[in-house]
Amino acid sequence: MHSSIGQKLQQLLVFLSRIDTxxxxxKKTKESRYSILxxxxxxxRAMIQNKINSSPLFIGLKTxxxxxxxxxxxxxxxFGVLKSSRVVIGSLSFNYATLLIKIYSTLLSKINKRSPLDKRVELESYLYRRVLINLKINIVFAIDPPLGLCEAARSMNIKVVELMHGNNYSMSDEIFKEKFNRHDKTLPTDIxxxxxxxxxxxxNITEGKCIRTHNSINPWHNYCEDIVPVGNLNGEFKRKILxxxxxxxxxxxxxxxNILDNGVIHSCLIKLIKxxxxxxxxxxxxxxxLIRPWYKKHRQLIFELSNMYENVEIExxxxxxxxxxxxxxxxHITMSSSCTGEASNQGVPTLLLCPTLHEDGTNYGLFRELYSENSTLVEFGFLQYALIEDWVNTTDKKPRKDILCTKKELAPFYLDICEL
Incomplete structure (x- = not known):
């Protein structure tokens, strides 16, 4: 899926198909209730209920x-990519406004020879400030909040609470640390x-910054079994491998x-399936x-595998x-998915196959905290068929860690953050 003019055009058309709110x-809302953005x-928004995409974390929070x-x-x-009919009725979208701001900021930077980011954040902040005022928002809960939204909310003394959508982020994760190398006003107030x-x-990375950190139970994990039907994997198989x-x-x-020939799944795994x-x-x-339209080739390749082999399940x-x-x-087998952390909690051993995770690799250090804690749950492997086959034949599931509490009352934690 190498970038091309055609693919850029396709992405632009997808962005422009979502009309701004x-x-x-x-119009200012007359709502007098406590309001959350x-x-x-x-x-x-990976959870689909009644053909509507929703964020599992937000469903858990609402519960x-x-x-x-x-x-x-x-x-x-x-830029939003889902059609309006696929998101909650009344969901806000500002693709057009953001695109115009981005173009204007870029053109202006050519004249004043400065980074376009500062001007872009300034203009987006004005946009979000109007939204916060007109909807009478009391607090924002967000996953990777826009910089302009953070600046607008902070200027109005409104909390922006970022909910982490991944786990086991360590000091070795340079990409994760980089997002905090900016001015406090463009960062959330709470994480x-x-x-x-x-x-x-x-x-460690927020030390000296105006950010409060919290540690809690994932609200989606806590409530999901009450919200969605628990299905099962049919069929008698010696082993079930995620x-x-x-x-x-x-x-x-x-x-x-250039690690995966097809950009999706390695030939060793296809051979293992066969x-x-x-x-x-x-x-x-x-x-x-699943969600971005320009990943159609990825979906088709995996659907073809599912149609070709009866021991492949994707839905x-x-x-x-x-x-x-x-x-x-x-x-559990993956290149370097963050699913590894959750698998470890559930006692499901993971084989990590991405070459960049090894010493001298670009992503060396990721997941090492899991490996040092319990090396039987995480194995750093290689893209070699014999080694992968041996691992799936000789590795067993371990007892589940007793840290994922269920039916725990989380309301007091979030009420405290909301100051309700």
Whole structure:
């Protein structure tokens, strides 16, 4: 999926198909209830209920606060890619405005020879300030909030609470650390981690910044079994193996290019599927591969595998809540998916196959905290068929760690953050 003019045009057309919510700038709500703005990218809306895409984290948050009389507004962080009919009715979108701001800031930077980012954040901040005022927002909960939204909310003394959508972020993760190398005004006021490793890392990298860090139980994990039907994986198989895919190997990220010939799944795994029909392979597409239209080739390749081999399952594997799916499988194979952390919690051993994770690799250090803690749960492997085959034949599932509490009352935690 190497970038081309045609693909850029396709992306632009997808962005422009989502009309901006202009009305919010001209009409103030008369709502007197406590109001929460929920902000995330469309790719974070991986849960589908009644043909509507929603964020699992936000569903869990709403469940925790369901006893309170609260108004919720949802925002698709630019650039939204889902059609309006696929998101919650009334969801806010500002693709056109953001695109115009981006073009204007870039042109202006050519004249004044300065970075376009500062001007872009300034203009986006004005846009979001009007939204916060007109909707009478009391607090923002977000997954990777826009810089302009953070600046606008901070200027109005409104909390922006970022909910971590990944886990086991360590000090070795340079990409994660880089996002905090900017002015405090463009960062959230609060960040909620859902694992000890990420919480420790956040405490280190936010030291000296005006950010409060919290550690809690993932609200989606806590409530998901009450919200969605728990399905199962049919069929009698010797082993059930979760294969979690990633984006980035098809030319989108330079360090990951030229590792997978097809940009999706390695030939060793396809050979393993073909040679071991006594094992079930549950292939889980990444939300980006599922939601972004220009990943159609990725989806088609995996659908073809599913049609070709009876021991390949993709529908349940790609739609079921991860923590429920992990209870049904024995092993986990991935290039370097963050599913590794959750698999470790569930006692499901992971084989990591990305060459960049090894010493001297671009991503060396990632997941090493899991390896040092319990090396039987994480193995750094190689893209060699014999080694992968030996691992799946000789590795067994371990007892589940007793850290994922269920039915825990989370309302007091979020009520405290909301100051309700």
């Amino acid at each position: 202009i009305s919010v700038f001209f 929920l902000s995330c990218h469309d790719v974070d 925790a606060l369901q006893e309170k009389d609260i108004s919720y507004y949802e925002l698709s962080n630019p 909620v981690a859902f694992d000890d490793c990420t919480f420790s890392t956040l405490n 294969v979690s895919l990633q984006w980035g190997y098809d030319g989108e990220r330079e360090p990951l290019s 040679n071991h029909d006594e094992m079930m392979f549950c292939i889980r597409l990444h939300p980006i591969q 349940y594997a790609s739609s079921a809540p991860l923590n429920i799916l992990l209870k049904a499988v024995d092993l």
